[in-house]
Amino acid sequence: MSDVTPGGDQGSALTPPEGAATFEVVEVKKGMFGAQGSGDTSGYGGLVTPVAMPAASPRPYGSWFDQVVDVLAEVLEDAARTGGPTFDQAVEKVVVDLHGAASADAQQAELTIHVAREHVAAVCQALRDDQDLRFELSLGVSGVHYPHDAGRELHAVYHLASVTHSRRLRLEVAAPDDDPHIRSTTSVYPSNDWHERETYDFFGIVFDGHPALTRIEMPDDWVGHPQRKDYPLGGIPVEYKGATVPPPDTRRSYS
Amino acid sequence: MSAPTDHRPPPAPHATRPAGNEDMSSTVRAFEAYGDGDWDDIAREAIGEERIVVNMGPQHPSTHGVLRLMLEIDGETVTEARAGIGYLHTGIEKNMEFRTWTQGTTFCTRMDYVAPLFQEAAYCLAVEKLLGITDDIPERASVIRVLMMELNRIASHLVCLGTGGNEMGATTVMTIGFTAREEILRLFEAVTGLRMNHAYIRPGGVAVDTPEGFTTQARAALKNVRGYLKQLGDLMLANPIFKARLTNVGVLNLSGCMALAVTGPVLRSTGLPYDVRKDNPYCGYETYDFDVPTSKGADCYDRVVLRVEECYQSLKIIEQALERLDRTEGEPVMVADKKIAWPAQLAVGGDGQGNSLEHIKKIMGTSMEALIHHFKLVTEGFRVPVGQAWQTVEHPRGELGVHVVSDGGTRPYRAHFRDPSFNNLQATSVMCEGGQVADVVVAVASLDPVLGGVDR
Numbered sequence: 001m002s003d004v005t006p007g008g009d010q011g012s013a014l015t016p017p018e019g020a021a022t023f024e025v026v027e028v029k030k031g032m033f034g035a036q037g038s039g040d041t042s043g044y045g046g047l048v049t050p051v052a053m054p055a056a057s058p059r060p061y062g063s064w065f066d067q068v069v070d071v072l073a074e075v076l077e078d079a080a081r082t083g084g085p086t087f088d089q090a091v092e093k094v095v096v097d098l099h100g101a102a103s104a105d106a107q108q109a110e111l112t113i114h115v116a117r118e119h120v121a122a123v124c125q126a127l128r129d130d131q132d133l134r135f136e137l138s139l140g141v142s143g144v145h146y147p148h149d150a151g152r153e154l155h156a157v158y159h160l161a162s163v164t165h166s167r168r169l170r171l172e173v174a175a176p177d178d179d180p181h182i183r184s185t186t187s188v189y190p191s192n193d194w195h196e197r198e199t200y201d202f203f204g205i206v207f208d209g210h211p212a213l214t215r216i217e218m219p220d221d222w223v224g225h226p227q228r229k230d231y232p233l234g235g236i237p238v239e240y241k242g243a244t245v246p247p248p249d250t251r252r253s254y255s
Numbered sequence: 256m257s258a259p260t261d262h263r264p265p266p267a268p269h270a271t272r273p274a275g276n277e278d279m280s281s282t283v284r285a286f287e288a289y290g291d292g293d294w295d296d297i298a299r300e301a302i303g304e305e306r307i308v309v310n311m312g313p314q315h316p317s318t319h320g321v322l323r324l325m326l327e328i329d330g331e332t333v334t335e336a337r338a339g340i341g342y343l344h345t346g347i348e349k350n351m352e353f354r355t356w357t358q359g360t361t362f363c364t365r366m367d368y369v370a371p372l373f374q375e376a377a378y379c380l381a382v383e384k385l386l387g388i389t390d391d392i393p394e395r396a397s398v399i400r401v402l403m404m405e406l407n408r409i410a411s412h413l414v415c416l417g418t419g420g421n422e423m424g425a426t427t428v429m430t431i432g433f434t435a436r437e438e439i440l441r442l443f444e445a446v447t448g449l450r451m452n453h454a455y456i457r458p459g460g461v462a463v464d465t466p467e468g469f470t471t472q473a474r475a476a477l478k479n480v481r482g483y484l485k486q487l488g489d490l491m492l493a494n495p496i497f498k499a500r501l502t503n504v505g506v507l508n509l510s511g512c513m514a515l516a517v518t519g520p521v522l523r524s525t526g527l528p529y530d531v532r533k534d535n536p537y538c539g540y541e542t543y544d545f546d547v548p549t550s551k552g553a554d555c556y557d558r559v560v561l562r563v564e565e566c567y568q569s570l571k572i573i574e575q576a577l578e579r580l581d582r583t584e585g586e587p588v589m590v591a592d593k594k595i596a597w598p599a600q601l602a603v604g605g606d607g608q609g610n611s612l613e614h615i616k617k618i619m620g621t622s623m624e625a626l627i628h629h630f631k632l633v634t635e636g637f638r639v640p641v642g643q644a645w646q647t648v649e650h651p652r653g654e655l656g657v658h659v660v661s662d663g664g665t666r667p668y669r670a671h672f673r674d675p676s677f678n679n680l681q682a683t684s685v686m687c688e689g690g691q692v693a694d695v696v697v698a699v700a701s702l703d704p705v706l707g708g709v710d711r
Contacts, residue, residue: 027662051662054642097642100387107535108389110645136513139647140678142658142671159645159656159673163513163527166534170645191516194681195673217344217710226349227669233346233353248353254635254665 027051027148051148056093062104064167065111069094071133072113075126090119112170117182120158120173121209124188127160127169135160135169138189141196143203145228153177154205158185158192175205184209202227311695313342319418319699320706324683326695333695336687338680343710351670355636356382359667361454363657366672367708368451370411372403373650374672374708375456377657380537381646382458385639385661391590395583396460397538402473402576403446403455404538404648405569409480410439411651412562416487419559419700423500428490435483438476445469459596460589470577477570484570488563501556505686505698508553515682519653519675520565521702523549524557531649543572555701565651593628595637636665650675652703672711676704 029049060066073087080086092114099108115123127135139159146153152174161168175182184207185192196207197216204225207213215222224231235247311324323339351362363378364371383389417432440450446465447455455462491497507517509525522529530547532540548564550557589596618625639661647656653675660669679702686698 027668029662029664051641097644098387099384099642099644100389106390107537108384108644110384112643137516137518139516139654139656140673142669142673144643144660144669157643157658159658161647161654163529163534168535168645168647170643189516190514191678191681194677198677215341217341219341226346233349248350251353253353 027146054095054097057096061094061096061111063109064165065094065096065104065109068111068133068167068169069113071130072123072126075130075133076123079122079126084122085116085119090116090123092116110168110170112172114172114174117173117175119183120171121183121185121188123171124158124160124185127171128188133162134164135162135167137161137163138185138192138195141185141192141199143199143205143227145203145230147177147229149174151176154180154203156182156199156203156205180204181206181208183207184213186210201225204228309692313339319704322680322699322704322706322709324687324695324699326687326692328692331691331693333687333690333692336684336695338683340677340680340706340709343706345711347711348670348672351667353666355665356458356639356667357636359670360457361452363670363672364452364454365707366711367650367652367655367674367676367705369414369705369707370407370651371451371453372400372407372456373648373655374657375453376400376404376538377646377648377650377655377672378659378670379456379458380648381644381657381659382639384644384646385642385659386458386595386637387640388459388590388592388595391592393460393587393590394539395464395580395586396588398576398579398583399446399461399465399588400456400538401540401543402573402580403443403461405572405576406439406442408569408651409566410436410443412566413439413483413487415651415700415703416491416559416562419697419703420491420497422696422700423497425490425497428487431483431486431490435480435487438479438483442469442473442476445472457589459592460587464588465580470580473573473577477573481570484563484566491559492563498556500693500697501554501559501701502552503554503556504690504694505555505701506553507682507686511682511685515678515685517653517679517682519650519679520558520561521679521682522653523547524561525553526551531647531654535647537646537648543575545569545572555697558701594632638663638665639667647673652676652705652708653679672708674708674711676702676706677709677711680704680709 027050029051031047061069072091076084076087076090095112095114096104097110097112098104098106099110101107101109103109113123124138127133137160139161142157142159144155144157146155149155154175154177156173156175158171158173159168160171173182180203182205184196186196186207187209193211194216196210197213199205200207200210200213201215201217202225214220218226233247233249235249237247238245307328309326309328311326313321313323321342323342325337325339326333327335345365347362347366351359354362359378359382360375363374366374380389383392413432413436417429417436420426420428420432443453444450446469447453447462507515507521507525509522509527511517512522512525512527518529526549528547528549531537532545533547545568548561548568550561618629641661641663643658643660645656645658647654649655654673655675656673658669658671658673659667662668682702683699686702687695690698
């Protein structure tokens with residue numbers, strides 16, 4: 001690389017927090033001021049900062065989160081006797097985001113269940129049908145591309161809502177870039193049809209079992225998946241009052 | 256068709272075609288129809304079967320923007336209906352990844368341009384969750400948000416009713432609807448400076464306080480709006496022609512709505528009182544007194560009735576919000592944290608926009624650090640802790656969801672909007688198939704899709 005930092009790169013130590021089993025590094029940032037390739041004499045140019053998403057939360061999660069995870073485990077264990085996945089096979093980890101609240105009882109606390117990609121439909125089925133869970137409404141799928149999350153680059157995030165119990169939770173499913181396949185959930189939630197098509201269109205995640213996985217927003221013959229991080233934003237420099245404003249993706253970024 | 260032998264210039268590089276596959280005509284079946292006589296005979300000869308596919312849109316006066324409907328018709332009956340979208344995709348979500356968190360509101364407000372304040376509010380609530388400042392938002396800011404959202408709900412429903420009426424030929428419904436909306440747009444202009452594309456709600460609060468005398472102006476305008484709503488109701492709800500066109504058309508029952516995750520007035524027309532403002536309140540909606548109107552018909556007529564009733568409920572909320580505005584006069588409309596609040600006292604400067612000179616003079620004259628902080632916060636923006644958040648609000652068309660992901664930087668790592676119109680359009684097939692072509696217009700109008708939100 002051309003922008004070799006004088007004095008070498010300095011990594012900052014990253015220790016998993018209390019009770020965290022896994023640690024999901026999703027990005028690695030270099031430097032501090034966003035300047036790349038210029039002679040950074042501040043001494044911060046060599047700073048290497050890994051970015052890790054919140055790790056698995058320890059029990060008890062608080063609020064209704066424990067109950068939902070327990071019931072889900074029970075339902076999955078029951079279904080495992082007739083050939084379904086067990087809880088340990090299906091669920092990778094459970095994350096509680098408190099978002100600044102003191103406890104999980106606060107409105108802004110959120111529950112995320114990370115699910116193995118081949119078992120997502122089975123988990124959705126359990127979440128939808130059991131009377132203590134009843135997440136009847138799937139509010140869609142959104143993709144996220146983490147190019148630094150090795151082996152799990154593409155994430156699909158499902159947003160479920162329970163009208164019966166007034167609850168919301170999130171399922172997160174990851175797939176590697178070189179095998180971007182996730183089991184489709186359209187058999188459980190028909191509403192996910194267009195949402196999965198959108199996620200395929202923008203991220204290239206292939207939802208196995210989807211009835212007609214075609215592009216939905218981009219033209220049918222479009223090449224590439226525009227929302228991925230390696231897909232350029234595009235744009236042209238614009239002249240304004242004598243100065244040239246570069247396109248947004250080549251402007252200096254500070255993060 | 257063989258490859259051309261003439262001296263055509265080489266085809267222009269086309270962004271949407273894979274390279275090296277110039278001649279695509281061989282893969283496309285072509286039909287030629289000629290002769291005179293009945294079109295049915297010509298079509299049967301040419302195609303061999305009686306199958307007529309009609310493209311309605313993407314440029315059609317009754318498809319609410321650039322929606323393309325592919326209808327397979329048998330006489331006047333629609334046997335198959337498919338919706339094609341994507342004609343208005345502008346990559347707003349991708350663009351947001353290249354702007355600061357505050358600039359995000361400028362982008363998401365342009366998604367569903369008929370109800371822009373809902374995108375802004377939902378996005379800001381999600382960002383505030385990530386920042387962990389949900390409980391620190393000043394009361395006045397939340398009151399203004401509620402007020403603006405409810406005004407916007409009425410404006411959006413008026414467009415729905417107005418254009419829906421216009422598509423059926425009831426021009427007066429349209430003119431009254433838009434006249435009433437004008438009253439609300441004038442209020443928006445007084446508060447945000449703009450009639451649409453407001454970027455008014457910001458992470459941490461709202462951009463500026465309401466102008467002096469706003470509550471008086473609003474009360475006067477709302478009296479007119481109430482009058483127009485009464486006129487609209489009188490024109491539509493008991494009109495025999497209107498009822499004949501709408502009753503038992505576009506029926507979607509409760510299980511259909513749940514399976515397709517259709518929310519908003521369409522879901523409530525099946526009798527389920529699901530409303531995010533009650534189910535999972537935000538911005539202090541739990542402290543307002545209002546009802547969630549429902550009905551049992553599950554058809555287009557009931558959705559019109561519900562939208563009119565929802566407008567009255569919104570007026571009820573607005574009246575309470577205006578009282579609270581009077582009570583909280585002079586209180587802050589932005590969080591106290593100076594790292595998040597835009598470091599400015601907005602006033603019209605010499606250049607017609609931007610900061611007040613006094614403010615600039617003060618920070619430049621008193622402290623170098625203040626100037627540096629000001630500069631960095633304006634150019635870089637604030638940092639948002641690593642994580643993801645999901646926030647839904649009750650949009651006029653259903654449940655609007657925002658999924659934001661942060662990598663700890665000054666820009667969203669990913670911002671996704673679950674637009675209710677995008678989801679609800681999936682129900683087009685179920686609602687239109689088996690009906691008449693004229694019913695398609697009515698059914699789509701009752702879904703009230705706004706293609707800016709659908710395609711983003």
